Amino acid sequence: MSFLGRKFDSRAWFVMTPNKAPRSSISTAAVLPLKSLKNSKQRLAPVLNPQQRAELTLAMLKDILHTLTLCRDIHKIFIVTNDPIVKRLVERIMGNNPQHQPIELLAEPRKLSAERVESGLINAITHAGKVLAKRNIQRMIFIPADVPLVRPEEIQKILNPVSDKTQAPNGVLNIVPASASGGSNCISCMPPDCMNFSFGEQSFTRHISIARHLNLSTITTHSAGLGLDVDTPEDLAQLAKRLFEQESDLAANPHSKSSNKAPNKVHSHTYQFLSSHSILNALPPANRAVESIRLRN
Incomplete structure (x- = not known):
């Protein structure tokens, strides 16, 4: 398909x-x-x-x-x-x-x-x-x-x-x-x-x-x-920020209660899509969290 x-x-x-x-x-x-x-x-x-x-x-x-x-x-x-x-x-x-x-x-x-x-x-x-x-x-x-x-x-x-x-x-x-x-x-x-x-x-x-x-x-x-519904480039940048923050929280507390509530959004297809280097470079730099994803990728 x-x-x-x-x-x-x-x-x-x-x-x-x-x-x-x-x-x-x-x-x-x-x-x-x-x-x-x-x-x-x-x-x-x-x-x-x-x-x-x-x-x-x-x-x-x-x-x-x-x-x-x-x-x-x-x-x-x-x-x-x-x-x-x-x-x-x-x-x-x-x-x-x-x-x-x-x-x-x-x-x-x-x-x-x-x-x-x-x-x-x-x-x-x-x-x-x-x-x-x-x-x-x-x-x-x-x-x-x-x-x-x-x-x-x-x-x-x-x-x-x-x-x-x-x-x-x-x-x-x-x-x-x-x-x-x-x-x-x-x-x-x-x-x-x-x-x-x-x-x-x-x-x-x-x-x-x-x-x-x-x-x-x-x-x-x-x-x-x-x-947060994703309609504009600014919404997409905000989504990337929040997903990155969730990943940071789970990385710091891998055994926390929230990490056991599937689906972990940091492992989601949306996060995987946004983790693409070319996609992130196109987003407006909403804050340091989005910039951190850019640098890491």
């Missing part, structure tokens, strides 16, 4: 790790929307070419999928995409790991308008919510495909408050605000089709307003791992 002339080994691309902790009785699905690889992360064009942007997207997706398999309350994972490469990769992942949470592909919906065919995050998540509700899945969590720092315990923290509909008969909405744009970097809700979503800049306040209009119980959760 190849993309822009380079082969991807899907057999080595992803290994699931089972989580044997007791699961919640609330049926829960994670939803990850993913654009076409050829059009992914275009705001990173000043520092990454199309091949590199596709590789970064796949590396981050792998890390997030691995994290989700470690979340005891995630029963199923849906990837909303029309990209044929991602589709083939997911099919092979499930063929190699049939005993773990199933990963299902949903076609990205396309909305016909008078001027053009529109597709995007709003349509993808709203459509997924309706599909999950029809399948009697009680709770949905939307995870962006560009937050590779997220940890299993952070996802669990977001799910926990969205668990008791008796206290909120009209539904529950828990939002993680984006650290920079005022957007919504993660949403957990019950039921999955409780509202029509409204992503984009300043979407956090819009979602709160819509939820209150619908008499939904609203919760705000802050998360370091979910707060």
Whole structure:
């Protein structure tokens, strides 16, 4: 399998790790929307070419999928995409790991308008919510495909408050605000089709307003791992800084509790991608941590 002339080994691309902790009785699905690889992360064009942007997207997706398999309350994972490469990769992942949470592909919906065919995050998540509700899945969590720092315990923290509909008969909405744009970097809700979503800049306040209009119980959760989504060269430099800091911490404390919570982000595909000398030289020098990676490589 190849993309822009380079082969991807899907057999080595992803290994699931089972989580044997007791699961919640609330049926829960994670939803990850993913654009076409050829059009992914275009705001990173000043520092990454199309091949590199596709590789970064796949590396981050792998890390997030691995994290989700470690979340005891995630029963199923849906990837909303029309990209044929991602589709083939997911099919092979499930063929190699049939005993773990199933990963299902949903076609990205396309909305016909008078001027053009529109597709995007709003349509993808709203459509997924309706599909999950029809399948009697009680709770949905939307995870962006560009937050590779997220940890299993952070996802669990977001799910926990969205668990008791008796206290909120009209539904529950828990939002993680984006650290920079005022957007919504993660949403957990019950039921999955409780509202029509409204992503984009300043979407956090819009979602709160819509939820209150619908008499939904609203919760705000802050998360370091979910707060940083990778859209710009500055975001990429910040991601490199934080991954390097994690590596330094683990190197200094190899037997610490955090080092046993797989996946160790310093061993992730995202870190391996960023450790490339040519990639790091293209990043804006956000701080000394990024410069240290450059010097070491």
